[in-house]
Amino acid sequence: MKPPADRGSLALGAYVYAVLAFIIVPLVIVIPMSFSQNDYLAFPPSGFTLKWYSEYFDSRQWRAATWLSVQVALLTALCASVIGTAATYAMIRGRSRLVTAFQILLIGPIIVPHIALAVGLYLFFQTIGLSGTIPGFVLAHTVLTLPFVVFTMAAALAKVDANLEAAAMSCGATRFQAFRLVTLPLVLPSLASSALFAFIISFDEPVVSFFLSGVRQKTLPRRMFEDIEQNLTPVIPAIATLLIVLSILILLGAHVLRSRSVTR
Amino acid sequence: MNIASATQSASGASIRISRLEKRFGAVSAVDGVDIDIAAGEFIALLGPSGSGKTTILMSVAGFEFPTSGSIHVDSEDVTYVPSNRRNLGMVFQNYTLFPHMSILDNVAFPLKMRGLRAAERHARAEAALATVRLAGYGHRRPNELSGGQQQRVALARAIVYQPRVLLMDEPLSALDKNLREDMQLEIKRLHAELGITVIFVTHDQSEALTMADRIAVLKDGKIQQIGPARQLYERPTNLFTAGFIGEMNFVGVTVESVGDNVSVTLPWGETWRLPATAAVEPVAAGEAAVLAVRPERLQLGAGSGGQVITVTLSDIVYAGAALLLIGRLPDGTEMRARIPGASQLCALAPGDVASFTVPVEAMLLYRGSRR
Amino acid sequence: MTEARRSHFWHSDGRRLSGLSTLLLLLPFFAIIAFVFVYPILQLLVISILEPHPTLENYARVVENPVHMRVLMRTLWTATLVTALSVVLGFPVAYYMSRAKGTVAALVAVCVILPLWSSVLVRTAAWSFLFQRNGLINSALMALGLTSQPFKLLYTQSAVVIAMTHVLLPFMILPIYGALRSIPDDYGRAAAVLGATRLRTFLEVILPLSLPGVVSGSLLVFLTALGFFITPALLGSPQEMMISTLVSKQIREVLDWPFAAALVGVLTVFVTLLAIIFSKTLRFDRLMGNAS
Numbered sequence: 001m002k003p004p005a006d007r008g009s010l011a012l013g014a015y016v017y018a019v020l021a022f023i024i025v026p027l028v029i030v031i032p033m034s035f036s037q038n039d040y041l042a043f044p045p046s047g048f049t050l051k052w053y054s055e056y057f058d059s060r061q062w063r064a065a066t067w068l069s070v071q072v073a074l075l076t077a078l079c080a081s082v083i084g085t086a087a088t089y090a091m092i093r094g095r096s097r098l099v100t101a102f103q104i105l106l107i108g109p110i111i112v113p114h115i116a117l118a119v120g121l122y123l124f125f126q127t128i129g130l131s132g133t134i135p136g137f138v139l140a141h142t143v144l145t146l147p148f149v150v151f152t153m154a155a156a157l158a159k160v161d162a163n164l165e166a167a168a169m170s171c172g173a174t175r176f177q178a179f180r181l182v183t184l185p186l187v188l189p190s191l192a193s194s195a196l197f198a199f200i201i202s203f204d205e206p207v208v209s210f211f212l213s214g215v216r217q218k219t220l221p222r223r224m225f226e227d228i229e230q231n232l233t234p235v236i237p238a239i240a241t242l243l244i245v246l247s248i249l250i251l252l253g254a255h256v257l258r259s260r261s262v263t264r
Numbered sequence: 265m266n267i268a269s270a271t272q273s274a275s276g277a278s279i280r281i282s283r284l285e286k287r288f289g290a291v292s293a294v295d296g297v298d299i300d301i302a303a304g305e306f307i308a309l310l311g312p313s314g315s316g317k318t319t320i321l322m323s324v325a326g327f328e329f330p331t332s333g334s335i336h337v338d339s340e341d342v343t344y345v346p347s348n349r350r351n352l353g354m355v356f357q358n359y360t361l362f363p364h365m366s367i368l369d370n371v372a373f374p375l376k377m378r379g380l381r382a383a384e385r386h387a388r389a390e391a392a393l394a395t396v397r398l399a400g401y402g403h404r405r406p407n408e409l410s411g412g413q414q415q416r417v418a419l420a421r422a423i424v425y426q427p428r429v430l431l432m433d434e435p436l437s438a439l440d441k442n443l444r445e446d447m448q449l450e451i452k453r454l455h456a457e458l459g460i461t462v463i464f465v466t467h468d469q470s471e472a473l474t475m476a477d478r479i480a481v482l483k484d485g486k487i488q489q490i491g492p493a494r495q496l497y498e499r500p501t502n503l504f505t506a507g508f509i510g511e512m513n514f515v516g517v518t519v520e521s522v523g524d525n526v527s528v529t530l531p532w533g534e535t536w537r538l539p540a541t542a543a544v545e546p547v548a549a550g551e552a553a554v555l556a557v558r559p560e561r562l563q564l565g566a567g568s569g570g571q572v573i574t575v576t577l578s579d580i581v582y583a584g585a586a587l588l589l590i591g592r593l594p595d596g597t598e599m600r601a602r603i604p605g606a607s608q609l610c611a612l613a614p615g616d617v618a619s620f621t622v623p624v625e626a627m628l629l630y631r632g633s634r635r
Numbered sequence: 636m637t638e639a640r641r642s643h644f645w646h647s648d649g650r651r652l653s654g655l656s657t658l659l660l661l662l663p664f665f666a667i668i669a670f671v672f673v674y675p676i677l678q679l680l681v682i683s684i685l686e687p688h689p690t691l692e693n694y695a696r697v698v699e700n701p702v703h704m705r706v707l708m709r710t711l712w713t714a715t716l717v718t719a720l721s722v723v724l725g726f727p728v729a730y731y732m733s734r735a736k737g738t739v740a741a742l743v744a745v746c747v748i749l750p751l752w753s754s755v756l757v758r759t760a761a762w763s764f765l766f767q768r769n770g771l772i773n774s775a776l777m778a779l780g781l782t783s784q785p786f787k788l789l790y791t792q793s794a795v796v797i798a799m800t801h802v803l804l805p806f807m808i809l810p811i812y813g814a815l816r817s818i819p820d821d822y823g824r825a826a827a828v829l830g831a832t833r834l835r836t837f838l839e840v841i842l843p844l845s846l847p848g849v850v851s852g853s854l855l856v857f858l859t860a861l862g863f864f865i866t867p868a869l870l871g872s873p874q875e876m877m878i879s880t881l882v883s884k885q886i887r888e889v890l891d892w893p894f895a896a897a898l899v900g901v902l903t904v905f906v907t908l909l910a911i912i913f914s915k916t917l918r919f920d921r922l923m924g925n926a927s
Contacts (some may be wrong), residue, residue: 008833012731013731015725016726016902018747019725019727019728019744019779022724022801023746023747023805024750025744026765027757027800029761029764029771030760035762044771053575086660087660087664087807088665089652089660090656090661091661092652093652094651094654094656094657094660094661095651095652095653095654095657096654096658096661098657098658098661099657099661100728102661105672106885108673109277109672111906112672112676112857112907113859113862113879113906114864115862115882115883115899116679116862116902117675117676117901118864119882119896119899120679121675122886123675123759127838137669140665142667142671143671143672146664146668156748156801161842162650163357163358163360163661164360164362165835166354166356166420167356167360167362169326169346169347170326170347170350170431171348171373172347172348172351172425173348173373173376173377175348175656175802177377181362182805183594185364186363186364192768204753204754204755206754206755206756207864207865210864210865216425217865221754224754225756225868226732228756228760228763229868229869230761232763232764237760239765240754240760240761243753243754243755243757244749244757250752251748251749257812
């Protein structure tokens with residue numbers, strides 16, 4: 001027997017699904033548009049073609065921008081997860097007054113508007129020649145992704161009993177061996193998922209990339225920005241579709257990693 | 265290779281803890297502790313939480329560095345030696361098995377750290393598992409074992425490399441009562457078999473009394489008394505130990521005179537003459553003192569060989585082996601008596617006034633006042 | 636005493652790292668934050684008060700010029716509107732999400748979290764398709780006979796507000812959801828047993844307990860909205876700039892660095908002050924999509 005549904009719950013449900021539609025429809029709408037034969041982005045889309053995808057893959061400029069973004073995102077994921085994990089480990093197991101300074105500085109990149117950081121880095125990197133270079137992008141994106149790595153790793157490391165490392169050391173392990181053989185394997189799924197998140201944040205990062213991109217070195221978001229601003233061709237829905245698929249894959253990856261760490 | 269027979273020749277190490285002090289800011293967690301532990305001895309550190317017992321253990325293990333004082337193991341100063349180079353076995357409160365390793369790899373871990381080859385360390389880990397009666401469990405994961413089994417694995421891991429000292433930090437407190445008693449016997453057996461020196465931290469006095477050769481009672485970072493169980497129970501050296509170990513009745517008295525005998529005035533005006541040996545601490549005429557007596561030493565009914573008290577009973581509790589009588593002395597002080605095999609006394613009812621004899625040799629006299 | 640402290644600096648005691656290793660592990664973090672975050676922003680602030688000579692006139696230009704004042708006011712108003720819309724749209728979703736179980740819960744969570752991890756550019760581009768003269772919204776309105784000719788939607792402030800609300804909504808939903816989830820079910824049951832109707836239970840127990848989440852989400856949305864760049868730049872009208880688009884224009888077209896630096900200074904100082912005032916309420920760790 002089902003309890004009687006009351007009008008309040010029904011109204012709440014209807015409202016919630018309307019909001020969810022508002023959230024998800026604009027995202028989903030680009031998918032049919034990417035297969036449309038229309039040269040201009042009219043609605044409803046008509047026909048079916050893969051020509052916008054091949055235009056993207058055949059374009060030297062799009063490929064160069066994508067490759068630059070991939071390199072930057074991979075290096076950012078590496079730098080942010082290593083630096084972030086080291087700092088988080090020090091914060092949780094450490095003994096230093098710097099820990100408070102660390103917590104304050106950590107939320108800086110979240111609070112301070114990206115436009116402020118972008119403009120500041122634009123000026124600074126031009127004077128030292130890092131503007132439009134891979135190291136420049138990686139440094140900037142590492143700063144932006146560090147808080148996310150630290151939050152993920154802090155949650156993971158807090159779940160590892162500090163006495164496990166003590167036990168390893170009482171068994172004769174050095175501090176580093178205790179970390180490498182006991183703590184690291186236990187937080188590895190979280191480390192991998194924080195690297196995934198750092199990758200996607202960097203890969204999709206538009207504002208700092210917008211200001212740091214040079215004439216020749218343009219990241220994918222910067223090139224997309226220009227395309228949307230100037231001519232808005234149907235290549236954009238095709239790229240958007242690919243990016244949505246990438247996001248889904250990353251979230252699935254993170255989900256698998258999380259469920260793996262739960263079964264431990 | 266049988267681990268027990270292999271280690272029979274290697275006896276435990278002696279430990280000397282001298283003037284140990286540990287301050288956290290203004291708070292002294294350990295305040296000038298001296299303990300000499302003989303090779304092969306089983307010693308328990310007993311005290312309420314915050315008494316400093318765990319800090320002492322952690323200093324011996326190398327997980328705390330003392331503010332001052334020293335720790336010697338077999339005359340080697342280890343005060344600031346890193347824990348991984350102390351060669352001590354340690355069992356923690358919550359098992360602390362490595363969750364991503366099999367049971368066998370957990371037990372073999374100390375041998376791996378000491379550079380043993382895989383075949384040998386697995387053989388020795390199997391042997392250690394056998395000594396804790398878990399042979400054949402090696403391929404399982406820690407989360408597939410019960411709490412008691414996990415703690416036995418932790419024990420096997422702590423003894424697998426034949427350390428001369430085994431440190432245990434409340435190892436049984438996470439287990440339920442029946443398992444705890446099994447494990448107490450298991451640990452006693454291993455201690456006897458291996459001849460290893462054991463330092464055992466607990467807040468459970470019955471655990472300490474049943475297991476340890478000697479018990480150090482701690483309060484506020486200081487040792488209150490150190491000695492074998494019988495001495496602690498029969499003749500506690502101060503009021504804290506008297507109240508902390510077992511049940512005790514206390515009556516505030518005034519000392520009248522001190523000589524071959526000690527005369528004290530009880531709150532209701534009566535004067536008792538006690539043998540001088542009753543005074544555990546030196547007392548002086550005219551000062552307040554506390555008279556202590558264990559509930560099971562009271563005898564029902566007025567008899568000879570002691571003083572007689574009258575108690576107005578408030579509760580009569582049937583507690584299986586004994587009958588617990590709770591009541592008040594004429595001045596209102598609470599008094600408890602445990603009368604063994606006393607089911608025939610069920611005639612007593614709350615409100616009755618009963619007489620008890622307090623044997624002279626059961627009375628202990630301390631300086632100061634209760635509350 | 637000194638000996639022990641020294642030994643803690645040089646040696647690990649097993650449970651805590653030594654001071655030295657703590658320092659070494661934190662060093663890369665501090666180096667990169669100092670070099671790539673603190674220094675560039677401080678440099679901008681210094682420029683804003685020292686160039687062309689030590690002066691506050693760059694800031695005076697922000698406040699005294701009515702055009703610039705209107706940009707500031709528009710930015711504040713837009714951020715407020717987006718925050719209000721996000722609360723109205725987001726709270727019921729968060730509430731529903733905290734009650735839902737099984738497949739429904741997973742579905743709602745995906746709808747909230749997937750946009751969070753997809754590109755802001757993708758979401759902004761999607762809105763520019765929808766808002767076009769011949770886009771979905773105008774087509775739908777005309778097909779329903781609600782209008783005979785297409786509305787101008789793209790490059791308006793309404794487009795900016797709608798798209799920003801869409802982009803920032805997950806930042807509102809997740810903190811509220813976190814707060815609602817941390818309310819034990821028994822509180823609601825207790826209130827019900829004590830005779831409260833469902834509405835009263837919600838108003839007097841659930842709502843007050845979820846307020847920290849609402850405040851946290853609102854701050855997050857408001858602070859992010861103040862400095863938002865991509866959406867106003869692509870969907871907004873050049874006549875109705877926001878502070879971030881004005882900064883971009885000053886740098887890329889006018890090349891007036893001191894003035895741009897002053898604009899960034901106003902924005903950064905305002906946002907940082909708000910964050911400091913509300914530092915107790917902000918719970919950034921709730922953002923990592925730990926919703927499922």
